[in-house]
Amino acid sequence: MGGIYIPAVHLPHGAEVFRTLNYRRSQYRKILKALSERALLGCSARDAIVLPAAPDPGYLDFLLERGLGTREIIVCRGEGGNFAEDVLNDWPALERIRQLAPSEARFYVHLEEEEALAREVGLPGTTTNPALTRLFNALYFLIRLEEDLELDAIPRVQARSSRLDGVLEGMLERHQKLFVRGNESCGGSQAFVLRDKGDVLAMSKKVARNRFIxxxxxxxxxEGAEGWNFQFILDGDGGSAFYGASRQVLGDGYVHEGNEGGGGVPDGGMELSEKLAGRISEMGGKGFFGADVVMDGEKAYPAELNMRENTSTPVLAAQKKLDAPFFKTVKISAPRGLTFKTVVEMVGEENLLDPGGKSGFLPFNLSASGLTGSLDVAIFGGSRDEVQSRLERLNRAR
Known part of the structure; x- marks a missing residue:
């Protein structure tokens, strides 16, 4: 038996974090639970995974034929506020996990529910203290860390969510464009690019009712800067192992649209993220950690700390297993009731990831696509040019 994956996607103050995405509260909860399915990309046949629903059989076969996923799936349904709560309240599921005697437990984030789950499955002490998880994920903490480590940082001005207008409009008199981020965020949900008073007003309306952020x-x-994400696995005792990196693809309003990886990574970003990972580990951080870094030429600036799995973690896991040189992730429109058979018809079977595993399309987040209206696709290739060529082929097919 390998590890047990319990990939409950949830965050402190998640209702506020995702409010700007215009989902109803009940809808975003369903979406977050459905996103657990993407952890199949990180599983191997020796692992087990807990999911809120069984994956599409054709999709699971597709993954297994390419060395991804597992058939050891424990389905756990519930009405809790997040999927981790559902698992905690499912005694048959917990007993099944105990019987499997996993060697390790993999979680999306380490909060109170994950701490309790680790104890329940016989792996106590393997998660980050929940209070530290909250601390590490806050922008306040990053600012303090910049001072402690004497890091170069982009100057920031602080403003309250209920009194943004005066501060931001004053800054726009000096700068053509602003970047604004909340103390907590995920996938750009609390990040804004502002160009004029209209943008300030629109942002103010979205965040004025916040109670926590x-x-x-x-x-x-x-202008011209690149956003990079560097990921590590921390041991909680000062040690960190580099897991992978990707360049972030951002759309209008700084919304995260995808990632591209492969080739080299910027030296300055690597050096900076290693410092951050080492300090977080020294302070007790365990498991996945991601550092978002802004690269302005060769200068690297810290942007955000993620004491959790990152959006690109499942694709990086697949890339490592497949030994695929390059990838890019994109979103395509998805109809309700999307099945893997429909996906094959949409993109063409010949364009899917080949059994050798180094080139082609790898769809993921299939279960969530019916709620979000979009399907995620990782495009793998032997070179950046091949990935781009395959992307153009995908655009023609949809």
Whole structure:
């Protein structure tokens, strides 16, 4: 038996974090639970995984034929506030996990529910203290870390969510464009690019009712800068192992649209993220950690700390298993009731990831697509040019 994956996607103050995405509260909860399915990309045949629903049989066969996923799936349904709560309240599922005697437990994030789950399955002490998880994920903490480690940082101005207008409009008199981020965020949900008073007003309307995410930090928008994400696995005792990196693809309003990886990574970003990972591990951080870094030429600036799995973690896991040189993730429109058979018809079977595993399309988040209206696709290739060529082929097919 390998490890047990209990990939409950949830965050502190999640209702506020995702409010800007315009989902109803009940809808975003369903979406987050459905996103658990993407952890199949990180599983191997020796692992087990707990999911809120069984995956599409054709999709699971597709993954297994390419060395991804597992047939050891424990389905756990519930009405809890998040999927981790559902698993905690499912005694037959917990007993099944205990019988499997997993060697390790993999979680999306380490909060109170994950701490309890680790104890229940016989792996106590393997998660980050929940209070530390909350601390590490806050922008306040990153600012303190910048001072402690004497890091170069982009100057920020702080403003309350209920009193943004004066501060931000004053900054726009000095700068053509601003980048504003909340003290907590995920996937750009609390990040905004502002160009004029209209943008300030629109942002203010979205965040004025916040009860928990009440502090925002504004800085001059750096044109031409790149956003990178560096991921590590921490041991909680100062050690960190580099897991992978990707460049973030951002759309209008700084919304995260995908990632591209392969080839080299910027030296400055690697050096900076290693420092951050080492310090977080020294302070007790365990498991997955991601550092978002802004690269302005060769200069690297810290942007965000993620004491959890990151959006690109499942695709990086697949890339490592497949030994695929390059990838890019994109979203395509998905109809309700999407099945894997429909996906094959949409993109063409010949374009799917080949059994050798190094080139082609790898769809994921199939279960969530019916709720979000979009399907995620990782495009793998032997070179950036091949990935781009396959992307153009995908655009023609949809």
């Amino acid at each position: 009440t502090r925002y930090f504004a800085s001059k928008f750096i």
